[in-house]
Amino acid sequence: MEKPKIAIVGGGVAGSTAGLYLSQLGLDITLFEQGESLVSGPPFCHLHAGGNLYREISDEQCITLLQQSIDLLRYYPYAIDYRPTVIAIPTDDGGKPEDLYNRLHKLRNEYQLLIDKDPLNRVLGDSSDYFRLYSKDDIERLKQKEIIKNPKSLDDWLIPVAHDVDLEKIQFPLIMVQEYGLNLFRLGGGVTYLLNQRDNARVLFNTKVTDIKPKNNRESCILEYEQDGEKKRSKFDYLINATGFRTGTIDDILGFKRDRLVEFKSAYVTKWENSDILYPEIVFYGERGTPRGMAQFTPYPNGYFQIHGMTPSITLFDKGLVKNSTNSSQPLLEPKFIKKIEHKWEENEVEERTKASISHISQYIPKFKTAKVASKPLFGAQQIPGVDPTLRASDVSFEGDRYARCEIVKASSVLSMIDAIVEKLIKLKYLDSSVYGLRDYSFLEDLDEDIINLLSKSICEIRDYPIDMADINRSSIRQEP
Numbered sequence: 464m465e466k467p468k469i470a471i472v473g474g475g476v477a478g479s480t481a482g483l484y485l486s487q488l489g490l491d492i493t494l495f496e497q498g499e500s501l502v503s504g505p506p507f508c509h510l511h512a513g514g515n516l517y518r519e520i521s522d523e524q525c526i527t528l529l530q531q532s533i534d535l536l537r538y539y540p541y542a543i544d545y546r547p548t549v550i551a552i553p554t555d556d557g558g559k560p561e562d563l564y565n566r567l568h569k570l571r572n573e574y575q576l577l578i579d580k581d582p583l584n585r586v587l588g589d590s591s592d593y594f595r596l597y598s599k600d601d602i603e604r605l606k607q608k609e610i611i612k613n614p615k616s617l618d619d620w621l622i623p624v625a626h627d628v629d630l631e632k633i634q635f636p637l638i639m640v641q642e643y644g645l646n647l648f649r650l651g652g653g654v655t656y657l658l659n660q661r662d663n664a665r666v667l668f669n670t671k672v673t674d675i676k677p678k679n680n681r682e683s684c685i686l687e688y689e690q691d692g693e694k695k696r697s698k699f700d701y702l703i704n705a706t707g708f709r710t711g712t713i714d715d716i717l718g719f720k721r722d723r724l725v726e727f728k729s730a731y732v733t734k735w736e737n738s739d740i741l742y743p744e745i746v747f748y749g750e751r752g753t754p755r756g757m758a759q760f761t762p763y764p765n766g767y768f769q770i771h772g773m774t775p776s777i778t779l780f781d782k783g784l785v786k787n788s789t790n791s792s793q794p795l796l797e798p799k800f801i802k803k804i805e806h807k808w809e810e811n812e813v814e815e816r817t818k819a820s821i822s823h824i825s826q827y828i829p830k831f832k833t834a835k836v837a838s839k840p841l842f843g844a845q846q847i848p849g850v851d852p853t854l855r856a857s858d859v860s861f862e863g864d865r866y867a868r869c870e871i872v873k874a875s876s877v878l879s880m881i882d883a884i885v886e887k888l889i890k891l892k893y894l895d896s897s898v899y900g901l902r903d904y905s906f907l908e909d910l911d912e913d914i915i916n917l918l919s920k921s922i923c924e925i926r927d928y929p930i931d932m933a934d935i936n937r938s939s940i941r942q943e944p
């Protein structure tokens with residue numbers, strides 16, 4: 464029998480991971496990407512290992528995000544920036560630190576259960592350190608200490624916070640959680656190299672899928688695509704729609720109805736001169752969509768900081784959240800957003816919004832007001848399946864036997880997405896049942912730091928971001944299992 468041919472449309476984190484995983488199982492993969500590099504859709508910087516950035520979501524979603532993040536961390540360890548996250552609740556916020564304790568304890572217990580199941584899951588350190596509370600006295604004590612160049616302990620990481628955050632503006636205790644950074648350039652660089660090594664995986668860049676014609680009672684389909692100005696077609700046995708916020712366009716082509724939301728958001732890239740200090744990520748809670756929306760301070764090496772501010776003049780946009788209509792599965796963003804995604808931003812808007820992000824953070828870290836605009840923003844549109852805009856843990860859905868649509872909201876959900884797709888491929892007898900849930904990390908041996916560095920920096924250059932953003936800090940709290 465001829466090997467079944469699998470088409471993956473879209474080379475974001477969902478499509479690239481599907482390509483990597485399924486080609487490792489020996490399937491014949493063709494990955495279509497209309498852009499010129501992989502993992503170049505909306506950004507990600509945070510591994511949501513417990514969903515602690517989101518007060519509004521259920522404990523169940525937080526637990527799912529914890530499990531999925533540990534899975535992802537073990538699969539892509541080279542993309543992880545091993546530094547903790549500090550959660551601070553401003554004094555003028557309606558919430559209290561103690562509102563979070565119940566969930567934090569649940570997450571800590573869940574993490575211990577995952578370690579009991581497989582000791583190699585201990586990738587966030589001891590479960591007793593999953594979170595730690597710091598009183599005002601603890602912070603005042605740390606404030607007296609010198610900043611440590613290569614922080615090792617949790618206390619070391621908190622010294623710069625104690626020095627630089629305005630302690631009058633936040634409530635105590637401060638909460639430190641083991642949620643790490645996730646570097647999209649490194650993830651993309653590694654996956655590009657690995658897919659390139661596989662004889663049974665073809666990645667077609669600058670190739671846009673324009674039409675799909677189901678054949679033989681949907682047993683196969685013909686994909687029509689444009690590659691370098693040329694129209695082409697090929698037949699496939701299984702279709703994976705991994706087109707991110709454009710997922711509904713393929714649903715529409717195939718005549719499938721599915722409700723979804725699409726949201727355009729942006730984070731800002733800043734340079735803070737004189738800062739060779741390693742900071743943890745710091746999140747100042749706030750009510751989304753108001754001028755006091757959450758402020759997120761995400762460090763990269765060499766003084767670069769990515770900033771989110773969940774206010775309408777920073778990360779969020781008026782009419783940036785849209786839903787599909789009754790006759791289409793594709794929510795329609797206004798042309799001004801598509802222009803940003805497909806062409807570029809107006810210079811003055813980059814300047815204005817990045818400066819607004821700097822002053823948002825400066826309310827809590829006054830010294831940060833000297834930070835400057837470093838590059839264009841990291842931005843994009845993401846899909847949220849269904850009608851609930853707060854949904855964070857979601858993976859994939861299916862129509863019939865031969866069509867999967869990837870619907871991740873967070874990057875960490877890609878492996879549970881793959882498991883569900885593999886289950887379908889087993890049913891079709893394309894794969895043996897023994898491979899269900901398999902995690903074969905042997906591909907990591909083909910990667911070395913030089914390759915990752917080279918490719919992730921080249922993705923940064925192609926996309927016009929500072930190449931330092933392709934790096935991670937080298938002072939590691941990485942746990943060797």
Ligand SMILES: Cc1cc2nc3c(=O)[nH]c(=O)nc-3n(C[C@H](O)[C@H](O)[C@H](O)COP(=O)(O)OP(=O)(O)OC[C@H]3O[C@@H](n4cnc5c(N)ncnc54)[C@H](O)[C@@H]3O)c2cc1C
Nearest residue numbers: 473475476477497504505507508509672706707872873874
């Ligand atoms: C500002 C912002 C910050 C975020 N931060 C985080 C974070 O910290 N952590 C986290 O986990 N998540 C974060 N997210 C969410 C995360 O970015 C998305 O969940 C994730 O990138 C979605 O990946 P994807 O592969 O499904 O889609 P995408 O990355 O959008 O990939 C889809 C790909 O399909 C290609 N494509 C589309 N149509 C076609 C076609 N017809 N033919 C060929 N190719 C096509 C596109 O070019 C694109 O490359 C953030 C999102 C935003 C907007």
